[in-house]
Amino acid sequence: MLAATAAAINAVGGVNGDNPTEITRTDVDEVVRVLLNNNAYTVLDNIEGEDRFGTAPVRDAYFALASSNLTGDLDAVAGFIHKNNYPSPMNALRSEWGSIGNLRFLVSSIGSITPNGSALGNTVYNIFCVGMEAYACIEQDAYSAQFIYRPPIYDSPLALNASVGYKFAEVPRILNDAWVINLRVTRA
Amino acid sequence: MAYDTIIEQGRFVSTGADVTLNLRQGVDWIRVYNTTALAQGAADLAYEFYWQRGMATTGQLGLFWTKLGAVASDPITVGQFAAGAGFVLVDSSIVTPSIANALTAITAANPPVVTTAVALPGVGSIVRFEDLDNQPQIAGIDFTVTAAGGGTFTIGNINLTNSTASTAGFWRLIPFDAMFYPRKRYITWVENSVNPKVYMSVTHGFTVGQKVRLVFPGGPAVWENYAALDGVQATIIAINVARAGNEPTNGGVANNIQLDIDTSTFGVWNVFGAANNEAYPASTAVPFSPAQIVPMGEDTGFALTAGVDILADATRNTAITGITLVGGAAGPAGAAADIIYWVAGKSFAVNN
Numbered sequence: 430m431l432a433a434t435a436a437a438i439n440a441v442g443g444v445n446g447d448n449p450t451e452i453t454r455t456d457v458d459e460v461v462r463v464l465l466n467n468n469a470y471t472v473l474d475n476i477e478g479e480d481r482f483g484t485a486p487v488r489d490a491y492f493a494l495a496s497s498n499l500t501g502d503l504d505a506v507a508g509f510i511h512k513n514n515y516p517s518p519m520n521a522l523r524s525e526w527g528s529i530g531n532l533r534f535l536v537s538s539i540g541s542i543t544p545n546g547s548a549l550g551n552t553v554y555n556i557f558c559v560g561m562e563a564y565a566c567i568e569q570d571a572y573s574a575q576f577i578y579r580p581p582i583y584d585s586p587l588a589l590n591a592s593v594g595y596k597f598a599e600v601p602r603i604l605n606d607a608w609v610i611n612l613r614v615t616r617a
Numbered sequence: 618m619a620y621d622t623i624i625e626q627g628r629f630v631s632t633g634a635d636v637t638l639n640l641r642q643g644v645d646w647i648r649v650y651n652t653t654a655l656a657q658g659a660a661d662l663a664y665e666f667y668w669q670r671g672m673a674t675t676g677q678l679g680l681f682w683t684k685l686g687a688v689a690s691d692p693i694t695v696g697q698f699a700a701g702a703g704f705v706l707v708d709s710s711i712v713t714p715s716i717a718n719a720l721t722a723i724t725a726a727n728p729p730v731v732t733t734a735v736a737l738p739g740v741g742s743i744v745r746f747e748d749l750d751n752q753p754q755i756a757g758i759d760f761t762v763t764a765a766g767g768g769t770f771t772i773g774n775i776n777l778t779n780s781t782a783s784t785a786g787f788w789r790l791i792p793f794d795a796m797f798y799p800r801k802r803y804i805t806w807v808e809n810s811v812n813p814k815v816y817m818s819v820t821h822g823f824t825v826g827q828k829v830r831l832v833f834p835g836g837p838a839v840w841e842n843y844a845a846l847d848g849v850q851a852t853i854i855a856i857n858v859a860r861a862g863n864e865p866t867n868g869g870v871a872n873n874i875q876l877d878i879d880t881s882t883f884g885v886w887n888v889f890g891a892a893n894n895e896a897y898p899a900s901t902a903v904p905f906s907p908a909q910i911v912p913m914g915e916d917t918g919f920a921l922t923a924g925v926d927i928l929a930d931a932t933r934n935t936a937i938t939g940i941t942l943v944g945g946a947a948g949p950a951g952a953a954a955d956i957i958y959w960v961a962g963k964s965f966a967v968n969n
Contacts, residue, residue, distance in 0.1 A: 434912055436832040440904075441905060448757060448904035545714045545717070545747065546757055548748075548753050550787065600931075603913075
């Protein structure tokens with residue numbers, strides 16, 4: 430839903446010759462600037478600095494939802510703080526990779542991509558940078574999603590076959606389009 | 618009904634065009650009857666069609682039975698479709714582009730014409746360009762095909778006059794539009810006017826009363842005076858208004874929306890490029906972010922005044938799974954005015 434409807438900014442600060450380019454600090458700063466100017470609240474609080482080797486305080490941050498293919502590129506961005514360099518790594522989320530400026534990056538193997546979406550025909554990775562309450566999933570009649578497994582004894586006359594399936598009745602919806610920006614990037 | 622077997626059936630009157638059946642659970646077999654062809658006794662027409670999963674490893678072949686109405690006693694023959702001529706499975710949530718097809722030219726014109734030696738995309742389909750030697754500013758952007766024939770196709774929703782024509786590059790067919798409606802679209806032209814028309818590269822699908830936000834990333838360095846529209850909210854007060862002047866020429870219904878804003882002081886749109894008066898940012902602007910129209914809701918008051926649906930902005934997942942019946946007298950979707958019945962199902966097990 431976000432890939433189809435959210436406003437997008439191409440990364441333009443990189444040097445890979447594509448459009449969009451690979452992610453750079455200037456692109457992150459641009460997204461943060463847009464979200465701040467649109468009065469988006471950050472989702473996470475800051476992590477206070479502590480007197481520990483190799484750590485750095487972490488700013489309050491928006492979420493940046495990205496593909497796990499971008500981890501190497503994120504490491505190379507100026508100002509990147511890996512989550513194990515947080516003053517208190519326990520505050521990092523399981524899927525978190527690190528932070529740049531006011532973005533904290535959560536990565537997933539099913540992060541959004543646009544195949545052949547760049548000017549040179551390369552895969553474009555959609556990084557959804559979201560503020561507080563930028564979007565929601567509306568559950569119709571509290572139905573939500575159900576994953577249903579029925580063992581063979583209940584599911585077939587001779588107890589031969591099990592069945593598994595899912596059903597859901599919910600609608601994703603952007604609540605405020607100004608609080609979600611799709612930062613489109615390619616790989617370095 | 619056997620375990621895990623789901624059967625659906627239906628009827629439609631043919632228009633002669635392809636018909637896609639929305640079969641949420643999927644389809645393992647389908648049988649189609651053209652009762653108009655069956656009832657007549659004057660011509661040789663296919664009247665029954667069948668396909669089941671596994672019938673072909675390339676394409677979706679199928680069988681058809683033809684009533685030889687022009688022959689005494691109306692004997693029946695059976696034949697097999699060529700790939701893509703009878704049934705085509707559909708899953709519109711999969712939008713993986715086609716392979717890269719070489720092109721040898723994109724004209725610097727209004728409308729731009731693309732020359733390619735491979736099979737042409739159909740009118741109304743969506744294409745994306747890449748690796749263009751002289752017009753990289755439109756690479757990576759989706760365009761609706763507005764005409765096709767004679768080894769060329771046209772992308773009539775943009776004016777590329779005064780750019781440098783491309784002589785090499787590639788295009789890919791985008792099989793389906795993005796899943797969720799209403800969709801973000803890329804802007805290709807903004808009229809210099811009170812209540813301006815805004816043109817987009819792909820057929821927009823917006824309706825009167827919807828609210829949109831204009832997004833012009835990059836500021837005046839890319840978008841000249843029109844950068845002032847970045848973040849501006851507007852209501853759509855009309856759609857597909859007749860084109861004029863240098864606005865994109867698609868040869869049909871103009872692909873624009875008219876907004877309740879004022880750009881009359883911005884100067885004309887086509888001033889991009891170094892004194893070149895291009896109608897889209899020049900190749901030297903690359904890399905940059907295309908300007909966009911982003912759907913953001915509905916102006917309920919305006920919608921009520923205009924007598925249109927106040928929920929037209931509702932987010933909808935438009936993706937489907939199903940099967941396309943190819944149209945025409947020889948196809949399962951029939952010729953215009955034919956009455957078609959169909960029954961389709963899922964099997965308990967498929968052993969191919």
